[in-house]
Amino acid sequence: MKKNRREFLKNAGVATTAAVGAGTLAAPYVKAQSKITWRLQTYAGPALAEHVIKPSIDAFNKVANGEMEIELYFADQLVPTGELFRAMQRGTVDAVQSDDDSIAAPVDISVFGGYFPFATRYSLDVPVLFNEWGLREIWEEAYGEVENVKWLSAGAWDPCHFATVDPISSLDDLRGKRVFTFPTAGRFLARFGVVPVTLPWEDIEVAVQTGELDGIAWSGITEDYTVGWADVTNYFLTNNISGAWCGSYFANEERWNELPAHLQELFRLCMDSSHYYRQHWYWGGEAKLRVQGDKMKLTSIPDEEWKTVEDAAVEFWDEVAAESERNARVVQILRDYNALMRKAGPPYRSA
Numbered sequence: 001m002k003k004n005r006r007e008f009l010k011n012a013g014v015a016t017t018a019a020v021g022a023g024t025l026a027a028p029y030v031k032a033q034s035k036i037t038w039r040l041q042t043y044a045g046p047a048l049a050e051h052v053i054k055p056s057i058d059a060f061n062k063v064a065n066g067e068m069e070i071e072l073y074f075a076d077q078l079v080p081t082g083e084l085f086r087a088m089q090r091g092t093v094d095a096v097q098s099d100d101d102s103i104a105a106p107v108d109i110s111v112f113g114g115y116f117p118f119a120t121r122y123s124l125d126v127p128v129l130f131n132e133w134g135l136r137e138i139w140e141e142a143y144g145e146v147e148n149v150k151w152l153s154a155g156a157w158d159p160c161h162f163a164t165v166d167p168i169s170s171l172d173d174l175r176g177k178r179v180f181t182f183p184t185a186g187r188f189l190a191r192f193g194v195v196p197v198t199l200p201w202e203d204i205e206v207a208v209q210t211g212e213l214d215g216i217a218w219s220g221i222t223e224d225y226t227v228g229w230a231d232v233t234n235y236f237l238t239n240n241i242s243g244a245w246c247g248s249y250f251a252n253e254e255r256w257n258e259l260p261a262h263l264q265e266l267f268r269l270c271m272d273s274s275h276y277y278r279q280h281w282y283w284g285g286e287a288k289l290r291v292q293g294d295k296m297k298l299t300s301i302p303d304e305e306w307k308t309v310e311d312a313a314v315e316f317w318d319e320v321a322a323e324s325e326r327n328a329r330v331v332q333i334l335r336d337y338n339a340l341m342r343k344a345g346p347p348y349r350s351a
Helices: 002-032 046-052 054-063 081-090 108-112 125-132 135-143 183-192 201-209 221-227 253-258 261-292 303-321 325-344
Strands: 036-042 068-073 095-098 149-156 160-164 178-181 195-197 215-219 235-242 246-252 297-299
Touching: 046 054, 046 221, 046 261, 054 068, 054 261, 081 095, 081 149, 081 246, 108 135, 108 325, 125 135, 125 149, 125 325, 135 149, 135 325, 149 253, 149 261, 160 221, 178 183, 183 195, 183 235, 183 303, 201 215, 215 221, 221 261, 235 303, 246 253, 303 325
Parallel strands: 036 068, 036 095, 178 195, 178 215, 235 297
Antiparallel strands: 095 246, 149 246, 160 215, 160 235
């Protein structure tokens, strides 16, 4: 027994030494593993980014526990927003938060990103359409045809209203107004005499002050106050052309595939937390600032006159549906969804 015990201890010592040696040999490999660093650029300027993305990125960096860090850049900080998609393909940036429309995504469905006229009434419509009505699968299909870009997730932002220097109380008041807006929204609003203007996001406030712009149709009232536009415009039109902006997260596909599964999942969770934050921040802000805001006077176009705009959207949908078979599928989903919401009645849609 003693002999066996001595042999056991001897063998255990050899095994322990071997284990230590193996650990020592493995140490340089472990130390060689560097922290993963991503550069993510958002469509939003600094003040807006504090709400629409920064909290979720800060949370990601904290929970990633040194394995990965996402460096957040604001609108046009690394590359102009209109060039973001190509920059992401090349790897100049690793990820993007924006709508498909603004970054010139080379897919037919990019027209639905941002503000597609009257597609949504409320912010909850966007996640329902993507997760329950099939838009997610269509977006995955479309971006699956694009080299080296991974579409990750879509969520809702605020509704699209006019913030203007002069009051708007009829459709005639829109004619000739130079307005900063999204590409597709501008294409639609041009039917009513609006002159769409494209400028870098950070230049908008000064452009209104100098008279280069007459107004903005890029957000709801929450953003108008948050980013300073309420300081240079006088009026807020309560009619909107869309109940919620549709924006997405994208990543360079090679960089995405390099991430271990747990970091991919962590990023998905942080995207969801960002989507959730915006749901309550915008919903509460839109109501509170309409009632308690003291910088902008509210104006409205009568419902019977605004119906002209809603009717024009039906024709616009037909035009977009004719552009591709995939666009036609999206438009049909939007038609079916809105028809069901109307049948459901309040609170989904008015009777």
